Amino acid sequence: MPTCPIHRNPITAAESPAVGIAIEGLSKNFGPLQALKNVSFAVEPGEIFVLMGPSGSGKSVLLKHIVGLEAASAGRVLIDGHDAATEGTLEKVRIALVFQAGALFNSISVYDNLALYPREHQLGTEAEIKEKVMRALQILSLENAAQKFPSELSGGMKKRVAIARALVMEPQLMLYDEPTSELDPVMSATISEIIATLKDEYHVTTIVVSHDRELALGIADRIGILMGGELVFLGPPSEVATSKDPRIADFFHPKIDLKKPRFKSLET
Amino acid sequence: MKQLNTILLGFGGAVQLLLQSCKYLGTLPRQRARFIEQCYLIGYTTLPIVAILSFFMGSVLALQSGYSMQNFGAKQFIGSLVGLSFARELGPVIVAILVAGRVGSAITAELASMKVYQEVDALVTMNIPPARMLVMPRLAAIVVMMPILAIIGDLVGWFGGALVSKYVDAIAIDPEAYFSALRRYMKFKDVATGLVKAEIFGFVVVLICCSIGLNTRGGPREIGASVTRAVVASLISILVLDYFVTKALM
Amino acid sequence: MNTAQQTARVGLFFLLGVALIWVTFETLSDGKIFKDNGYTLVAGFENLKELKQGDEVRMAGVKIGSVEKTRLAGRRAEAILRVEPGIKIASDATATIVMAGLIGTNYISVDLGTPGSPALADGAELHTKVTADINTIMSEIGNLGQKLEGALASITDSMKGKDGEPGLFQKIDKLVSANTESTTVTLSNLRDITTKLKDGEGTLGKLINDPKLHDDLLATVAEIKSAAADAKIFVTETQGILAQVKSGKGALGTLLYDEESAANIKATVKNFHDVSDKIARGEGTLGKLLNDDALYIGVQNTLKKADRAIDGLGDSGPITAVGVVAKSLF
Numbered sequence: 001m002p003t004c005p006i007h008r009n010p011i012t013a014a015e016s017p018a019v020g021i022a023i024e025g026l027s028k029n030f031g032p033l034q035a036l037k038n039v040s041f042a043v044e045p046g047e048i049f050v051l052m053g054p055s056g057s058g059k060s061v062l063l064k065h066i067v068g069l070e071a072a073s074a075g076r077v078l079i080d081g082h083d084a085a086t087e088g089t090l091e092k093v094r095i096a097l098v099f100q101a102g103a104l105f106n107s108i109s110v111y112d113n114l115a116l117y118p119r120e121h122q123l124g125t126e127a128e129i130k131e132k133v134m135r136a137l138q139i140l141s142l143e144n145a146a147q148k149f150p151s152e153l154s155g156g157m158k159k160r161v162a163i164a165r166a167l168v169m170e171p172q173l174m175l176y177d178e179p180t181s182e183l184d185p186v187m188s189a190t191i192s193e194i195i196a197t198l199k200d201e202y203h204v205t206t207i208v209v210s211h212d213r214e215l216a217l218g219i220a221d222r223i224g225i226l227m228g229g230e231l232v233f234l235g236p237p238s239e240v241a242t243s244k245d246p247r248i249a250d251f252f253h254p255k256i257d258l259k260k261p262r263f264k265s266l267e268t
Numbered sequence: 269m270k271q272l273n274t275i276l277l278g279f280g281g282a283v284q285l286l287l288q289s290c291k292y293l294g295t296l297p298r299q300r301a302r303f304i305e306q307c308y309l310i311g312y313t314t315l316p317i318v319a320i321l322s323f324f325m326g327s328v329l330a331l332q333s334g335y336s337m338q339n340f341g342a343k344q345f346i347g348s349l350v351g352l353s354f355a356r357e358l359g360p361v362i363v364a365i366l367v368a369g370r371v372g373s374a375i376t377a378e379l380a381s382m383k384v385y386q387e388v389d390a391l392v393t394m395n396i397p398p399a400r401m402l403v404m405p406r407l408a409a410i411v412v413m414m415p416i417l418a419i420i421g422d423l424v425g426w427f428g429g430a431l432v433s434k435y436v437d438a439i440a441i442d443p444e445a446y447f448s449a450l451r452r453y454m455k456f457k458d459v460a461t462g463l464v465k466a467e468i469f470g471f472v473v474v475l476i477c478c479s480i481g482l483n484t485r486g487g488p489r490e491i492g493a494s495v496t497r498a499v500v501a502s503l504i505s506i507l508v509l510d511y512f513v514t515k516a517l518m
Numbered sequence: 519m520n521t522a523q524q525t526a527r528v529g530l531f532f533l534l535g536v537a538l539i540w541v542t543f544e545t546l547s548d549g550k551i552f553k554d555n556g557y558t559l560v561a562g563f564e565n566l567k568e569l570k571q572g573d574e575v576r577m578a579g580v581k582i583g584s585v586e587k588t589r590l591a592g593r594r595a596e597a598i599l600r601v602e603p604g605i606k607i608a609s610d611a612t613a614t615i616v617m618a619g620l621i622g623t624n625y626i627s628v629d630l631g632t633p634g635s636p637a638l639a640d641g642a643e644l645h646t647k648v649t650a651d652i653n654t655i656m657s658e659i660g661n662l663g664q665k666l667e668g669a670l671a672s673i674t675d676s677m678k679g680k681d682g683e684p685g686l687f688q689k690i691d692k693l694v695s696a697n698t699e700s701t702t703v704t705l706s707n708l709r710d711i712t713t714k715l716k717d718g719e720g721t722l723g724k725l726i727n728d729p730k731l732h733d734d735l736l737a738t739v740a741e742i743k744s745a746a747a748d749a750k751i752f753v754t755e756t757q758g759i760l761a762q763v764k765s766g767k768g769a770l771g772t773l774l775y776d777e778e779s780a781a782n783i784k785a786t787v788k789n790f791h792d793v794s795d796k797i798a799r800g801e802g803t804l805g806k807l808l809n810d811d812a813l814y815i816g817v818q819n820t821l822k823k824a825d826r827a828i829d830g831l832g833d834s835g836p837i838t839a840v841g842v843v844a845k846s847l848f
Contacts, residue, residue: 067393090395097393103386107378120396122298169394301521307528315531416535423538455572456546463539 018045018205019093019172021066025075028061028229035061037229038075043222048199048206050216053226054251059209060100062226063177066207067097079173093173096166100178102158104150110137110161111146114168136164140194156187163194174198176208180215188212192219213252216240225251278501282479288399289407295400302405310371310406310474311413315420318366322421325358326350326428334432334439343439347449350429355459359422361510363414364469368502372477375406376498379481380491388482403478407471414470415463422459426450461517468513473502556583557640559599561613564648566595567624569615574625575599576616577607585626599626599644606637613644676786 021043028036035058043049053059064070065077068084077084079093104113114133118124124132137143140160150158159179166174176195180188192212196219199206210216216223217237225233225240225248233240233248240252296303329350337343379402382388388398426447433441480498484490563569566588575583583601590596601607608631616627628644638644 064389069389069392090393094395095393097390099386099390101386103390105382105387105390106385116396117394120394120401304521304525304528307532308524312527312531412532413535415539416532419535419538419542423542451546454546456543459539459542459546 017172018203019080020045021080021173021205021207022078023062023066023075024078026062026065026072026077027074028058028065028070029073035229036065036072039226039229039231040075041224041231041234043205043207045205046199046203047221048196048208048219049222049224050208050210050220051224051226052209052211052216052251054211057226058229059226060177063097063175063207063209066173067095067175094169094171095173095175096169096171097175098159098162098166098177098179100181102150102162104158104161104165106150108149109146110142110148110150110153113150113161114165117165117169132168136167139167140164156183156191159183159191160194163191163198167198170202171204174204174206176206176210178210179208180210180212185214188215191215195219227251278476278479278483281483282475285399285403285479285482286407286475288397289404292397292400292404293408296404296408299401299405302401303408306405306409307413309374310367310409311416314366314370314413314417317370318363318417318421319424321362321366322354322359322425323428325362326354326425327432329353329358329425330429330432330439331436334436334441338438343441344445345449345453346429346433346439346441347446348453351426351450351454352458354425354429355422355454355462356465357462357510357514359425360418360462360466360469361506362425363417363421363466364473364506365503367410367414367417367470368473368477368499368506371410372473372502373495373499375474375477376481376495377491379478380484380494381488383482383484384486384488384491398482402482403475406474406478410470410474411467414466417470418463418466419459422462464517465510465513468509469506472505472509476501476505556600556603556605558586559601559607559638559640559642559644561597561599561626561644561646562591562594563597563615563646564594566597567615568617569597569624569626575601575628576625577605577611577628578630579627582628597626607644608632608635609638609642610635611638611644613646614649616649 023039023041026036026039027034039058039062051059051062061070065072066079066084068089071085079089079095082089082092104110105116108116111133114136115129118129118132123129134143134146137146140163142157142160142164145153145157145161150161153161163176163179174195179191179195183191192215195206195208195215198204199219208215208220217240220237222236223233223240224231227247232245233243240248243249330346333349334343334346337346337349379388379398382402388402391398391401430443430446433439433446434443477498480494480501484494569585569588571585571588573585574581575585582605583599585597586600587598588595589598599613607628611628611631613626613628615624617624
């Protein structure tokens with residue numbers, strides 16, 4: 001497995017000033033189910049913010065609100081002062097979301113996946129686009145996969161292609177949805193390193209939704225923990241270890257106790 | 269009540285999608301490649317089945333009407349009957365139904381799977397409106413391809429009728445007589461009416477299928493459900509519209 | 519498949535479609551919109567009947583144009599005919615609306631006119647003639663049937679006699695049979711009589727020697743024969759009598775001197791003569807029926823069609839009624 005090769009070819013001297021995000025009293029209901037309950041926090045420009053929490057705690061829903069795919073039931077998300085829910089925000093702020101499953105366009109090749117954004121937005125000639133795409137592929141060691149189709153790729157490669165696709169957008173805000181899920185530990189570490197390096201090189205604001213402890217503790221500037229739709233923790237990684245909250249302690253250091261299994265206690 | 273609500277929502281969604289797509293009509297020149305691809309899928313690959321079905325429809329029509337009409341000595345009018353009913357009614361409806369079944373279902377399946385696998389969401393975050401990239405080229409393609417499919421359907425249907433009229437002993441009408449009867453009672457307006465109908469049907473079918481595909485929610489199971497819904501909605505729309513369009517064009 | 523190939527196929531497909539639409543257009547509209555040439559003529563009719571826009575205009579059965587427009591102009595209906603260029607229509611040509619089928623397809627037929635007469639110019643008016651259409655023919659046939667029946671009845675009456683009184687032929691018959699005995703006596707006088715007859719003396723002599731009268735009688739018989747089958751019986755009877763008269767049987771003497779009887783016969787024969795003359799001249803419905811070939815052929819065609827229709831339809835409506843009338847007539 002190739003290690004992080006980013007230092008070799010940094011993308012243009014990106015003049016993409018990072019943006020700050022303010023989430024103000026965000027609530028979201030799906031029918032009777034309340035996915036988010038009055039969540040408020042802010043992310044500073046150029047920060048890596050890792051949003052953690054058990055499955056179904058509302059992390060991905062929050063992410064969708066930031067990128068404008070879901071409309072809030074109450075509260076709002078401000079990106080560099082623009083409401084994420086209004087149309088046109090995506091035109092003012094370049095946001096790239098790396099989906100959990102990659103969300104690559106299955107009907108076109110990896111190269112075309114990457115080239116789609118610049119082509120659609122007419123960012124340069126075909127030669128310029130090619131240069132840009134090939135550089136992004138190079139950064140993630142994917143040169144050989146350019147002409148392959150997404151269905152021919154392994155899980156790790158798909159995630160890297162998704163990151164490369166995000167990179168081509170030269171985003172001001174990078175969002176990662178579970179970037180290390182379903183990957184082996186080495187691949188997970190590689191992805192974590194890529195995320196951190198991209199942030200260092202381009203000073204891009206980064207929000208990572210994950211329940212990967214290694215990643216969170218390794219690269220996060222701050223960590224937020226969502227449980228049942230509520231923000232129960234907000235602070236730097238060092239504070240996580242000292243947290244007195246039993247839920248957080250359990251989430252970070254779950255003990256495997258065969259004598260008293262959790263699913264049995266749930267039943268009672 | 270809930271059903272009605274669903275129908276109204278679907279209708280509203282389709283209209284909205286149409287308006288959005290119209291907004292991006294100007295981007296057609298640079299989406300040339302996509303437009304050509306859709307033309308190929310919608311028009312070229314649908315041609316064989318349109319031809320086969322129209323041929324046999326025309327044959328059966330001539331056969332049936334021939335048998336009934338010879339009883340009162342009116343079989344020389346078979347040409348007019350087949351010609352008119354094909355140009356005005358059967359041709360457009362058959363082509364529209366085939367487009368719904370073959371093209372519409374494929375569109376819905378593709379868009380629904382893109383939606384389910386978050387490809388559509390990815391497009392949205394990339395600030396590429398799905399209406400521009402996924403819907404507009406398809407609508408443009410059907411507008412261009414539909415009259416062509418319809419005219420081919422008409423002509424093949426007429427020839428099917430002519431062949432049957434000649435070679436079935438009970439009817440035995442020369443193609444010359446058949447086509448002269450066809451020409452005598454038909455104006456180009458009849459054919460044009462049919463083409464307009466086909467155009468409307470095709471457009472509505474593609475719009476419905478795109479709309480339902482893009483509004484798919486949930487897992488992969490929903491893709492199949494969406495396809496079924498899209499085809500059913502298309503077929504109903506074709507026949508309901510048929511009545512009103514026919515009335516309007518009279 | 520590469521993009522170029524796909525583009526080529528789509529392009530070809532598109533061209534094919536456009537070509538097909540164009541060909542269809544050309545075929546169905548006769549390219550009318552592209553070349554609106556030729557010239558127009560106006561034909562005024564009392565009633566355009568089933569004539570409609572787009573119907574053909576034919577001269578001697580050949581299509582020379584079409585009805586461009588139909589309109590109402592004051593107290594008459596006008597059809598604007600577009601005639602193909604190069605077709606000359608004589609100024610004394612007559613236009614008629616001709617029925618091409620039972621279910622209302624018509625065309626305008628223009629006759630050739632007399633040779634040498636000047637051709638009509640653009641916008642000129644054509645002479646027109648009213649022709650019987652299917653409805654008038656059918657009602658005529660109905661009337662004809664009734665009249666014919668009445669005529670035959672009165673003929674039969676005059677033969678048989680009314681209210682128990684013996685009719686003309688019965689009278690003659692009686693005369694002949696009652697006087698059989700005196701025939702022998704009379705026979706001796708015959709030679710005298712024949713010589714007299716030869717010389718053309720006396721009424722019978724006149725009767726026999728006037729060839730016109732004799733020929734008329736024969737012609738009448740022949741005409742009646744062809745006109746009505748019912749009259750056949752009468753004719754046979756007449757023939758029988760004539761034979762008797764010719765062979766000199768019966769009360770010829772009486773007949774010879776009975777000027778009144780001779781006058782009677784003469785009168786009857788004259789009546790028939792009149793009738794047959796009228797028929798021959800084409801007067802009256804029967805006369806028209808027998809003499810107007812066109813009408814006869816038209817009726818025959820119509821009835822053939824009606825007949826076919828009846829075969830298929832069984833019993834439904836006016837066509838059947840017409841068919842029944844037609845069948846009982848011919």
